[in-house]
Amino acid sequence: QKEVEQNSGPLSVPEGAIASLNCTYSDRVSQSFFWYRQYSGKSPELIMSIYSNGDKEDGRFTAQLNKASQYVSLLIRDSQPSDSATYLCAVNWDDRGSTLGRLYFGRGTQLTVWP
């Protein structure tokens, strides 16, 4: 059973703070990890991808991957009210079999950034 777990939140942080979003997954045979942002009533939008252990930074966003501990996180620095959205963690299991091309999503963490 391939599972992706996220805290549903809501996570509430003040403007300018660091928001930390966490995601754990169930199987070590993993390859690709993605973070999507979804505003209410809108479609998921890709904001970060990470494939190797360590940190990957893109502007105010940093993704962190630890395959040994089976978790991936997203840090948002200098949080803005416009960052208020649901953040979805997605994992691809590269077992070169039935899961080819599939993404497994967590239920999402709702983030609110208050001014």
Next chain:
Amino acid sequence: DAGITQSPRHKVTETGTPVTLRCHQTENHRYMYWYRQDPGHGLRLIHYSYGVKDTDKGEVSDGYSVSRSKTEDFLLTLESATSSQTSVYFCAISPLPTGMDSNQPQHFGDGTRLSIL
């Protein structure tokens, strides 16, 4: 934005009627996916396609069928809609399979909100 158009954007129908949702892409991507999103469940894969006439089931495929006769179009059909199929349906595309050393992300359409009464 990736050139993905879903139609219709909203639909209300009655239990037992057939429903077809369309996903049209202008990116010439080989891989197309149908997801449903429900509160408390997140996004779940219904069916996906890895080429014209090549499709496979996802995690929640019961009650759904798909067809892909052209690269640009992927149709999702509810043969006899039930209230449990009330959901928001998203189409996604990618040029290569996510994973398999390509690490290609999926990009999503705007969704179809389907209500079955």
